[in-house]
Amino acid sequence: MSGIKRIAQIFEKARNQQRAALILYYPAGYPDYATSLEVLKGLAQSGADLLEVGMPFSDPLADGPTIQHATQMALSQRMNTRHCLALVRELRQQGVETPVVLMGYLNPVMAYGMERFVRDARQTGADGIILPDFPPEESADFRALCDAYELALISLVSPATPPERARQIAETTRGFLYLISLTGVTGARESLPPELEAFVARTRAVARVPLAVGFGISTPQQARRVSQIADGVIIGSALIARTGEAANPVQAAVEFIQQMFTALGKEELPRFESL
Amino acid sequence: METLSLIPTQQKDGRFGIFGGQYIPEVLMPAVQELEETYRQTRNDAEFHEIYTHLLKTYVGRPTPLTFAKRLTEELGGARIYLKREDLTHTGAHKINNALGQALLAKRMGKTRLVAETGAGQHGVATATVAALLDMECVVYMGSVDIARQQPNVQRMKLLGAEVRAVESGTRTLKDAVNEAIRDWVTNVRTTHYLLGSALGPHPYPTIVRDFQAVIGREAHAQILEAEGRLPDACIACVGGGSNAIGLFSAFVDDEEVALIGVEAGGEGIASGKHAARFADPARGKPGVLHGTFTYLLQDEDGQVLPTHSISAGLDYPAVGPEHAYLREIGRAEYTSVTDAEALQAFQTLARTEGILPALESSHALAEAIRRAPSLPRESILLVNLSGRGDKDLETVLKALKGRGA
Numbered sequence: 032m033s034g035i036k037r038i039a040q041i042f043e044k045a046r047n048q049q050r051a052a053l054i055l056y057y058p059a060g061y062p063d064y065a066t067s068l069e070v071l072k073g074l075a076q077s078g079a080d081l082l083e084v085g086m087p088f089s090d091p092l093a094d095g096p097t098i099q100h101a102t103q104m105a106l107s108q109r110m111n112t113r114h115c116l117a118l119v120r121e122l123r124q125q126g127v128e129t130p131v132v133l134m135g136y137l138n139p140v141m142a143y144g145m146e147r148f149v150r151d152a153r154q155t156g157a158d159g160i161i162l163p164d165f166p167p168e169e170s171a172d173f174r175a176l177c178d179a180y181e182l183a184l185i186s187l188v189s190p191a192t193p194p195e196r197a198r199q200i201a202e203t204t205r206g207f208l209y210l211i212s213l214t215g216v217t218g219a220r221e222s223l224p225p226e227l228e229a230f231v232a233r234t235r236a237v238a239r240v241p242l243a244v245g246f247g248i249s250t251p252q253q254a255r256r257v258s259q260i261a262d263g264v265i266i267g268s269a270l271i272a273r274t275g276e277a278a279n280p281v282q283a284a285v286e287f288i289q290q291m292f293t294a295l296g297k298e299e300l301p302r303f304e305s306l
Numbered sequence: 307m308e309t310l311s312l313i314p315t316q317q318k319d320g321r322f323g324i325f326g327g328q329y330i331p332e333v334l335m336p337a338v339q340e341l342e343e344t345y346r347q348t349r350n351d352a353e354f355h356e357i358y359t360h361l362l363k364t365y366v367g368r369p370t371p372l373t374f375a376k377r378l379t380e381e382l383g384g385a386r387i388y389l390k391r392e393d394l395t396h397t398g399a400h401k402i403n404n405a406l407g408q409a410l411l412a413k414r415m416g417k418t419r420l421v422a423e424t425g426a427g428q429h430g431v432a433t434a435t436v437a438a439l440l441d442m443e444c445v446v447y448m449g450s451v452d453i454a455r456q457q458p459n460v461q462r463m464k465l466l467g468a469e470v471r472a473v474e475s476g477t478r479t480l481k482d483a484v485n486e487a488i489r490d491w492v493t494n495v496r497t498t499h500y501l502l503g504s505a506l507g508p509h510p511y512p513t514i515v516r517d518f519q520a521v522i523g524r525e526a527h528a529q530i531l532e533a534e535g536r537l538p539d540a541c542i543a544c545v546g547g548g549s550n551a552i553g554l555f556s557a558f559v560d561d562e563e564v565a566l567i568g569v570e571a572g573g574e575g576i577a578s579g580k581h582a583a584r585f586a587d588p589a590r591g592k593p594g595v596l597h598g599t600f601t602y603l604l605q606d607e608d609g610q611v612l613p614t615h616s617i618s619a620g621l622d623y624p625a626v627g628p629e630h631a632y633l634r635e636i637g638r639a640e641y642t643s644v645t646d647a648e649a650l651q652a653f654q655t656l657a658r659t660e661g662i663l664p665a666l667e668s669s670h671a672l673a674e675a676i677r678r679a680p681s682l683p684r685e686s687i688l689l690v691n692l693s694g695r696g697d698k699d700l701e702t703v704l705k706a707l708k709g710r711g712a
Contacts, residue, residue, distance in 0.1 A: 089476065089610040090596060092488050093331045099475065111608035137329055138594045142609025164329045164595065189333035191495055196335070214333050215493040 033181035034158030037130045038206035041080040042241040042262050050295040051258035053078075054243055055288065056134060056267030057274075058085035058098065059115040060105030066280050067105075068118055073281040075122070075129040077288045082122075083161065083265070086115045086135030093163040095218025097268035101275065112143040116155045123156035132159035132185065132206075145173055149180045159183030159206050167203045174203060185209055190230045194237055201238035207263060210234060210244045219249030219269045223256065231260045251294030258295045266291065320509020322632035328508040330598040334488075337495045342510040344415050349517070358410055365439070366402050368521065370394050372529035372689075377659040378676075385682035387675055388538065389662070389692045390526045392550065397431050399665065399694030400522060400550045405432035405501060407518035409440050412499035419443040419498040423487040425452055425480035425546070426620030426667065427459025428694050429503030434468035444468040447486040449479040452619045459698050477613045480546075480623045484597050504547025505627035508598030512552075512628050519553025526689060527557040534687055540565035540678075543691040544670040545641065546582070546620050548627035550693035555639060565640065568630060569674045571616035572643035580615035584626045585634060585641040593631070601628040617646035617706060618666035618699070648673040650706055653696060663696035666703070 045052035055074050059067050071082055087102035087110050094102070112135075119131050133152060140148050140162065152160065160182060165173065167186055177184040183206035188197045191214050201208050210231060213224050224230075227244070234242060243263025248254055250269070257264045270287055277283030320326050320342075328338060348354045362368040371394065375387040392400035405422075412420060420437050423446070424430030430446040437444035446463055450472045453460055463470050476482035491500040505515040523541075530538055541558050543551035545568035558564045573581030584591035584602040590612055594603040604612040604624040616622040633639035644652075649666055652673035656664050664672055668691070675688045682688075696703070 090481065090485050092485060092597075093492065095489075103476075106610060111610075113608075136595075138596060138603070138605065138611070139609035141594055142592075142605065142607065163331045164598070166328065166330065166332055166335055169327055169329055187332045189331075191333050191336045193336060200332070211333060214495050216489050 034130070034153070035181060035183045035205045037158050038081065038132070038183050039241070041130055042207065045080055046262070051261055052080035052243065052263040053288065053291055053295060054081040054083060054245070054263050054265040055079050055270055056083040056085055056265065057270060058087060058101045058105050059118045060087060060108055060110030061101040061271065062104055062275065062280070063108060064110070064114065064118065068121055069281045070274060070284045071122060072125060072127055073285045074288055075127045077285050078292060079129055079288060081130045081132060083132050083134045083267070084115060084119060086112060086133055086139060088136040088139055091136060093216055095216040095268060097219070097271050098217050101271050112139050112148065116151050119157050120155040130158040131156065132161055132183070133157050134161040137162050137165045146176060149176050149182055153180045153182050157182065159185050161185045161187070161209060163187060167200055177205070187211055188234060190214055190224070190226060194233055197234050198237035201234070201240055204240055207241040207243045208234070208238050209265070210242055210261065212244050212246045212248065215246065217246050217268055219272065220247035223247055223253050227257070228260055251290050254291050255294040264295070320513065322512070322629045323635055325599070325601050325628035325631040326509055326512060327600050328598060329595045329600065330508045331492060333492050333495060337491070338508050338510065340415060341411070344411055345510055345514055348411060348414060354410065358407055361406055362403065362521065366396050366406065367394065369525045372526060372533060374533065375660050378656065379679070381659055382676060382679040384679040384684065385539070385686040385688045386684070387679060388530060388533070388687065388689045390522060390554065390689060392522060392691065392693045393662070393664065393668070393695035397428070397435050398697065399428035399432065400519060400553065401429040401432035401503060402435065403521055403553070404503065404515050404518040404549060405429065405436045408499070408501045408514065409436040409442065412442070412501065413440060415499065417497060417499040419445070419494065420501045421445045421447070421487050421490045421498055422501045422503060423447045423480065423483035424503065425449070425483065425622055426618065426665070427452070427456040427463070427698060428620060428665070430468070430470070431459050431462050431466070433501050434463040434466035437468060438466050445490065446470050447473050447483040447490070449473045449477070449483050451478040452480065452483070455702050456619055456698055457701065479614070480619065481611065481614070488597065504549040505552045505629060506547040506597060506599060506625065512599065515549050516552045516556055516629060519549050520556040522550065522553040522691065523555065523557025526554060530687070530689055537561050537564050538687040538689040539682070540567050541689045541691070542567045542569065542671045542675050544569045544621060544667045544693060545626060545630060546571070546623050546667065548630045550691050552627060552629055554691045555633065559638060566633065566638060567674060568639055568641045569670045570641060570643040571618060571621035571670060572645040573615040573617070575645055576643060581643065582614040582616045582622050582624065583643040584624070586643040596625045599625070599628050601631045602626050617649060617702065618670065620665070620667040621670065642674055644670040644673040646706070650703065652676055653703055662692070664692050665694035665696050666699045668693045669696070
């Protein structure tokens, strides 16, 4: 089945359960390869709807201190694109069927070889890819390549994106549209911006794809708020912070995801439909 | 009235051949598009040019002179060496030309805050200076390694009212300062202009910085014609990001008989791997994407950016401006490298023969001229861009000389 379709199914499933899909980011190789594999497996077994596997880069421009630190640690152990793909393959071999999206930066993918990467990513069992520094204007050829291999290239929009541009970007995305909740880098925040509802509603009006919100979401309360307006909730830094400090990272990750699931129930259908 | 010329090497959509582009997070896209649009309107705006050129003349101190290095020329016994004196600008380096131009653009866009990165501190000082002049808030990111080796400039920035933020991530040098400046920009994009210091980064920065630095080349072109009645055989400039070099080269690109020579930081030698020479080391310097642009980049086989080394903080950067990658690809410019030791030697030679302390960055360009001049005929002319003054580097130079037993 194509990666795009597999991703679409998770949003359908979540919608049927009256909640947003829970999407978790975890860097490959943090704090080491074996632990990251176990954490990702634990998240999948606990019912994560989608796994974002972080591919480390030396200069992660869109990331805050937590992810930056985690990926530096992965790099110090020689984590690279080849190992990231091997990790996805191993997840599949161990029976994980949860859709997997690779998230990283352009340069390591370029160094690996664009076509080789797309081909190998599909062969190892990945369903999609997110490259925050590869905007639609620059990635038309790469998108065609991803389409040919049925790998979903997921686009991002931010609160600074004008509506007309958001509409164009929504047409380029595959699987879902990644909404950056705030203007800023990744990382847990004490509070989400008050304009979040308006931003999601504005994007909803111009996009026909599922909308997943990420950046800054760290508490169950925040996840709940996002769940009431969006189709997916993306969490990364808060999970990393929790597991990084834990004696048993897998157990910590499982407890974290259970808390988030408890918070995700939708009380009402999205209000944006009346806007 | 001077106009900012569109240099013919630029092809389309912010590309120089295959190099350049806009590889940036989506949150920055509207900001760079606004900058592009503002610049498109401004480059032909008479009022903007009037203000800009007036300030260049009355505040920056332009035109800067072209100095014939008589004693250096006699000592080397070959080509005649001319120095374009960017060290004599207000704040002591070419960086002020660009900082002033971009700050005026930022004002036009209604931005109230400037963020900048700095390696040697010259761009940070220039940005802090124009922020004071134009009453804008200013935050400068600087690697903690560079803060340690460029103390005078750190103090200057603070006196000018800027906040200097130490960067402790990565290699704690210029590359990481750029990362932090971009992260700040991502977060505060509505109020903040990122005043990028070199001909780098996403389109339209390489074009804007080149155009604001082109004043160096235009002046030098006219001045050498006046002094010698002809153009030089070669223009030589150091290349970190490459803004002083592209500013000088831009006026001579169409003069095919003038060789354009960019000098990279060879550090402890190319073979040592401890350098910042993107072109001279084909094993490590390969095209890739860093800080929003596709260009030559020091990277490992996995596409991770490699640490760099140079005695000169301003050249200690793993990527090069995309237009340089293009000029090299089409064979219009040539790129060489000079080691720390050679740059240090050139620093001392110029001090002793001409009474000028060049910046360690500029000392690289000078070392290349010193290397070439003796074997050239006496009627040939080398024009060296002395991009900045060396006062800021005194401590580094004295320490290095002591280490070498001098």
